[in-house]
Amino acid sequence: xxxxxxxxxxxxxxxxxxxxxxxxxxxxxxxxxxxxxxxxxxxxxxxxxxxxxxxxxxxxxxxxxxxxxxxxxxxxxxxxxxxxxxxxxxxxxxxxxxxxxxxxxxxxxxxxxxxxxxxxxxxxxxxxxxxxxxxxxxxxxxxxxxxxxxxxxxxxxxxxxxxxxxxxxxxxxxxxxxxxxxxxxxxxxxxxxxxxxxxx
Numbered sequence: 307x308x309x310x311x312x313x314x315x316x317x318x319x320x321x322x323x324x325x326x327x328x329x330x331x332x333x334x335x336x337x338x339x340x341x342x343x344x345x346x347x348x349x350x351x352x353x354x355x356x357x358x359x360x361x362x363x364x365x366x367x368x369x370x371x372x373x374x375x376x377x378x379x380x381x382x383x384x385x386x387x388x389x390x391x392x393x394x395x396x397x398x399x400x401x402x403x404x405x406x407x408x409x410x411x412x413x414x415x416x417x418x419x420x421x422x423x424x425x426x427x428x429x430x431x432x433x434x435x436x437x438x439x440x441x442x443x444x445x446x447x448x449x450x451x452x453x454x455x456x457x458x459x460x461x462x463x464x465x466x467x468x469x470x471x472x473x474x475x476x477x478x479x480x481x482x483x484x485x486x487x488x489x490x491x492x493x494x495x496x497x498x499x500x501x502x503x504x505x506x
Contacts, residue, residue, distance in 0.1 A: 321416070328409045335402045338395040342447045349381075349388045349451055353458065356381050371469045378462040385455030392448035393496050397503045404504075443496055452492035460485020 356377045363369040414420035443449060464481025468474060 324409050324412060328406060331402045331406050331409070335399055335406070338399045338402070342392050342395045345388050345391055346447050346451055349385055350454070352384060353381050353454065374462065374465050374469070378458065378465075382455060382459050382462060385451060385458065389448050389452045389455065389492055389496075392446070392451060393499050396443070396446055396448055396496070397499060400500070400504060443500055444493070446496070448496050449493060452496070453489060456485045456489035456492060459488045 359377060360370065360373055363373050410424050414424050460481040460483075462481075463484045464477045467477035467480055472480075
């Protein structure tokens with residue numbers, strides 16, 4: 307308040323700017339979720355179409371080998387690109403949510419009724435009834451696509467080994483090992499990116 311009892315124009319301008327920033331952050335959060343869903347849908351649709359094509363080529367070993375060596379690697383690369391971008395959107399979403407919390411804390415302090423009207427993170431139930439733990443990254447879209455893509459990578463290795471004459475059991479075992487290593491690499495990458503952005 308000013309000396310004559312009028313509202314401080316600087317404070318009013320700040321609150322207006324903060325309100326605008328909150329609106330912008332809400333839009334960004336919505337965009338990250340929308341982009342993540344769209345990218346996941348594109349990858350899964352491409353994978354589904356590729357598997358259908360492989361299924362139609364099952365009666366011709368030569369055609370099956372050609373498609374396996376071209377379609378699967380392409381989809382696998384698309385999966386990696388998708389995972390990287392999904393991790394980016396996860397980090398971006400976490401950043402936005404933390405900034406929104408800071409703004410809400412500011413609004414809470416504007417009036418005595420603020421704490422009752424604007425509820426922040428609850429230590430027992432978490433924000434909006436959801437608690438985020440260190441293991442929560444396992445349930446993100448990036449982890450989902452990474453898991454599917456790791457299975458695809460393992461299957462690709464197994465099929466290629468079978469085509470070059472490696473015994474079926476050995477090829478399948480190799481595919482399982484490669485798929486497991488790919489999954490570990492994917493989850494390690496995601497966890498490291500989030501930890502580097504937010505070490506606490």
